[in-house]
Amino acid sequence: MKRRTFLKTAGAAAATAALGGLEGAGAAIKQPNVLMIAVDDLNDWIGCFGGHPQVKTPNMDRLSKRSTVFHNAHCPAPICNPARPAMLTGLRPSTTGHYFLSPNFEEVEAYKGATTLPQYFAENGYHTLGTGKIFHGGSPHKPYFDEFGPQGSAGPRPEEKISYPMGHPLWDWGAYPERDDQMPDYQCNEWALKQLERDFDKPWFLALGYSRPHVPLYVPQKWFDMYPLKDIILPDVLAKDREDVPKYGRDLTYGVTPPPHSWIVDHGEWKHAVQAYLACITFVDHLLGKVLDAVEARGDADNTVIVFFSDHGFHMGEKQYWAKRSLWDRSTKVPMMISAPGLDKHQRCDKPTNLMDIYNTLVDLCDLPENSRLEGQSLVPLLEKPKRDWERPSLTTFGQNNHGLRSERYRYIRYNDGSEEFYDHKHDPNEWHNLAGQPKYDDLMAEHRKWLPKVNTPECPKTEGSGWEASEYAQGRLDLLAKDVEGRIVGEGS
Numbered sequence: 001m002k003r004r005t006f007l008k009t010a011g012a013a014a015a016t017a018a019l020g021g022l023e024g025a026g027a028a029i030k031q032p033n034v035l036m037i038a039v040d041d042l043n044d045w046i047g048c049f050g051g052h053p054q055v056k057t058p059n060m061d062r063l064s065k066r067s068t069v070f071h072n073a074h075c076p077a078p079i080c081n082p083a084r085p086a087m088l089t090g091l092r093p094s095t096t097g098h099y100f101l102s103p104n105f106e107e108v109e110a111y112k113g114a115t116t117l118p119q120y121f122a123e124n125g126y127h128t129l130g131t132g133k134i135f136h137g138g139s140p141h142k143p144y145f146d147e148f149g150p151q152g153s154a155g156p157r158p159e160e161k162i163s164y165p166m167g168h169p170l171w172d173w174g175a176y177p178e179r180d181d182q183m184p185d186y187q188c189n190e191w192a193l194k195q196l197e198r199d200f201d202k203p204w205f206l207a208l209g210y211s212r213p214h215v216p217l218y219v220p221q222k223w224f225d226m227y228p229l230k231d232i233i234l235p236d237v238l239a240k241d242r243e244d245v246p247k248y249g250r251d252l253t254y255g256v257t258p259p260p261h262s263w264i265v266d267h268g269e270w271k272h273a274v275q276a277y278l279a280c281i282t283f284v285d286h287l288l289g290k291v292l293d294a295v296e297a298r299g300d301a302d303n304t305v306i307v308f309f310s311d312h313g314f315h316m317g318e319k320q321y322w323a324k325r326s327l328w329d330r331s332t333k334v335p336m337m338i339s340a341p342g343l344d345k346h347q348r349c350d351k352p353t354n355l356m357d358i359y360n361t362l363v364d365l366c367d368l369p370e371n372s373r374l375e376g377q378s379l380v381p382l383l384e385k386p387k388r389d390w391e392r393p394s395l396t397t398f399g400q401n402n403h404g405l406r407s408e409r410y411r412y413i414r415y416n417d418g419s420e421e422f423y424d425h426k427h428d429p430n431e432w433h434n435l436a437g438q439p440k441y442d443d444l445m446a447e448h449r450k451w452l453p454k455v456n457t458p459e460c461p462k463t464e465g466s467g468w469e470a471s472e473y474a475q476g477r478l479d480l481l482a483k484d485v486e487g488r489i490v491g492e493g494s
């Protein structure tokens with residue numbers, strides 16, 4: 001399988017050169033460039049993913065037309081800080097013990113000796129550039145790239161919160177600031193656009209990470225105006241959906257940093273929060289459009305791989321819950337698209353895939369030597385044939401020995417205490433009806449259980465002084481923290 005795509009591309013380029021192509025034979029052997037676009041906390045509310053009927057994402061949709069669109073892709077961990085290093089080192093959370101918001105990537109012993117994705121490209125002849133949020137916000141990004149522009153951030157905040165007066169400072173939504181150019185995402189985008197005007201004497205790898213639609217859900221008013229509040233359609237939610245979830249799963253997703261669902265509903269803020277999320281998505285889509293224009297204007301556009309993904313999904317009230325940190329599809333499922341030279345465009349893939357697979361896939365597409373430490377798998381076979389047999393389900397881990405597995409049709413969850421959930425997406429795409437415990441699903445559940453990781457490393461030590469952490473929740477020890485829930489001035493945001 002390996003190198004087939006590159007060879008095909010090189011072959012096509014050589015043929016062009018033989019026919020008197022203007023690019024010359026030199027271009028025929030050049031490895032493809034890579035543009036990697038990471039979006040923060042974006043679920044499938046994108047036109048081409050069909051997650052919300054009102055969302056306006058013309059540029060993501062445009063990218064989908066040159067890509068293979070992965071409709072069943074999932075994150076390694078449903079929270080930024082462990083998800084990003086897992087995919088960038090190829091080491092699963094269950095291998096490293098890195099599960100929550102502390103410690104930062106650079107402090108985790110198990111990553112030492114791992115070569116991150118951009119470093120691997122640099123070691124193998126690429127010029128690497130990055131800007132925005134690639135690793136989690138607290139980690140310095142510069143050491144991992146040849147050049148790094150502005151690092152992403154949550155951006156400016158008003159003196160007083162707009163919609164959710166209590167709780168974590170990042171948890172708010174509303175129209176702010178006045179202009180796009182006040183947004184860090186805008187500034188990162190401008191830096192990326194400048195790089196895309198340059199000529200490079202090596203193949204290039206450019207990583208661009210947008211911080212929206214991560215909270216605070218602030219963008220200028222004009223983006224809100226695209227979604228009139230009165231017309232907002234709320235997500236499909238089943239009342240009392242959590243009643244058939246095991247206690248461990250309910251405790252794990254009690255919600256600490258985000259507002260309680262009941263607060264949002266009782267204060268008439270649900271539509272407003274949905275409006276704000278949609279507005280943030282369209283703002284990011286607009287920035288992406290400029291980047292796609294810049295790439296398409298380059299002479300090497302046809303020899304550029306584009307990978308687009310979000311680091312995990314996001315609840316907007318589904319299962320009476322907000323944000324991430326769950327093992328349900330709403331948290332684990334990510335939009336993922338891969339466009340590469342020589343491959344068919346506008347393809348749909350429903351096979352289970354994972355952000356962990358991006359590292360392997362890029363190594364494969366760019367004909368780099370194999371990195372044997374990676375725990376993902378190359379998706380090139382699926383890029384070539386999206387409907388081919390694909391056995392391995394997609395694994396998401398949240399806390400030690402809490403796992404979700406997604407196969408093509410089913411979701412299986414097993415918590416640390418042995419309790420389980422099982423959903424049939426063919427008949428229940430919202431995961432409303434937990435089938436675990438019904439004897440007729442025993443065999444299917446056993447099939448899924450076989451794929452649980454054999455290694456479940458204890459949680460790595462937290463950074464000293466990092467304070468409250470979600471891990472107590474995630475280990476099902478809700479009672480320890482009940483006193484903290486009232487005030488809700490806890491947690492670290494994402």
Ligand SMILES: [Ca+2]
Nearest residue numbers: 040041080311
């Ligand atoms: Ca995130």
Ligand SMILES: [Ca+2]
Nearest residue numbers: 241244432433
């Ligand atoms: Ca339910």
